[in-house]
Amino acid sequence: MSKENILIINCGSSSMKFAVINPATGEEAINGIAERLGSPESLIRWKFEGNKEREELNGGAHDAAVAALLSMLADKGLKDSIAAVGHRVVHGGETFKESCLVNEEVMQAIENCSHLAPLHNPANLIGIKAAQKHFPGLPMSVVFDTSFHQTMPEHAYIYPLPYEFYRDHGVRKYGFHGTSYRFVAKRVCEMLNLEVSNSKVIIGHLGNGASAAAVLNGEGVDTTMGLTPLEGLVMGTRCGNVDPNIYSFLNKEYGYSLDEITDILNKKSGLLGMSELSNDCRAIEEACEEGNKQAQLAMDVFCYVLAKQLAGLMVATGGCDALAFTGGIGENSDAIRGKVLEMLGFMGFEMDAQKNLDCRFGNEGVITSDSSKATAIVVSTNEELMIAKDTAILIG
Known part of the structure; x- marks a missing residue:
């Protein structure tokens, strides 16, 4: 089977959304969500070929969700079609101005930004590590909510606080939903010529x-x-x-x-x-x-x-x-x-x-x-x- 699909993983503190997408055609082979991770009610749900299915995770957290995802993709004949895994990461601070492949330096930089998004970045890192464990050998990318806004001029992102807050602690406007804005801005131009x-x-x-x-x-x-x-x-x-x-x-x-x-x-x-x-x-x-x-x-x-x-x-x-x-x-x-x-x-x-x-x-x-x-x-x-x-x- 040709490796034509990308597995998308978007981890929250107690959830994990996922989808398998062909980037050339936009076709979505499967999508779903693992919810209530770490609680007794944890489960994973997905939609495949119009049918909705689910599996209990029995208290499992992110690692169990990724393991269940791998098993399910293998069962549906999709595992061998995946060329890479793309992860959504909420906060890239000023370090990341565009998407990039995952390596040790990138992982450390994401962790260094965690104080700016304490509920999200640690969960994103857990998802990346779980994917590396269960999908060994596949390249991993990270796409940041904040990177699209890194083109803001200084007068748009600086807060009127003592400048040392920005210089020493990175306190500034970062913005979010950047991946959506990038897609929509381009789509608007296509639709309106x-x-x-x-x-x-x-x-x-x-x-x-x-x-x-x-x-x-x-x-x-x-x-x-x-x-x-x-x-x-x-x-x-x-x-x-x-x-x-x-x-x-x-x-x-x-x-x-x-x-x-x-x-x-x-x-x-x-x-x-x-x-x-x-x-x-x-x-x-x-x-x-x-x-x-x-x-x-x-x-x-x-x-x-x-x-x-x-x-x-x-x-x-x-x-x-x-x-x-x-x-x-x-x-x-x-x-x-x-x-x-x-x-x-x-x-x-x-x-x-x-x-x-x-x-x-x-x-x-x-x-x-x-x-x-x-x-x-x-x-x-x-x-x-x-x-x-x-x-x-x-x-x-």
Whole structure:
């Protein structure tokens, strides 16, 4: 069997997403996720040839998940088709400006960045080591969420703090979702017949974690997430931008500890915190339709902050050839897209209601009217394919 596929592995602290992709055709042979790793309920689920299957891992963690993945790929006749393994790594700091093959120096550099992403990078490293153990001899690549944003100018990523914080500790804006932005920016230019080298694209990657980015001539020039994924937009459970003195206020006035406040801002805020209902945008929209005022408030705040930051990012590009919506919410919520475009109407965006409604559930396309002075478009992101293509290039 020819080795034409790339195995993609994306490890979280208690999960592992995976897919086997042909980078030349984009065809996905299998995909799945291992969940609740390290707990008694740990399991691995996958979809192959339209059929969904699962296997209990009996408390196993990442190593057990990769071992089960190897066994399953062998059983499906896919193991010998894999040419390399591509890993998603969240934080590359300033060290990694592009994807690269794994070696000892790269592993050490990823570990050195772990203090910037303490929940993610250690899990990414565990996944890489497990893959090296169970897929010996296969080349491994790493693709970083942060690398796309390393083209930001200094004035876009420096925080107005004492400069020693940046010089000595690397405290600056890094940005995330970079693999998605790279894919979507190129896809927008393909769909609209724009030259990548002469393009101004603003992208909203909207999901439970959400951010937006400004892409000028194919390069990232600003983004909303910062040192960590907490900065920027309102998200499912993250608050986004708030007064940083809220830490001191909640501590001194109400006795919350630093860890408690961090947990609240990351896991109990955003749509969930405001609605007191759910972090799932679909549930919030349903509650709005039923007249739930608190859900409506959460939706209004989400859309207002998003519209305001999308407009602000256009300063970085000096205009906008296209505003793109992507991610689970961006690709499926016609209500949120419509509300945001209405707020941005003063900039020339005129939505076509039918086009907006049609662009859901995997359907891409322009959602502004033919007479609109500005263009908005829906694009289905594919981070896994981007990782597969990067890996294929790296291994020649």
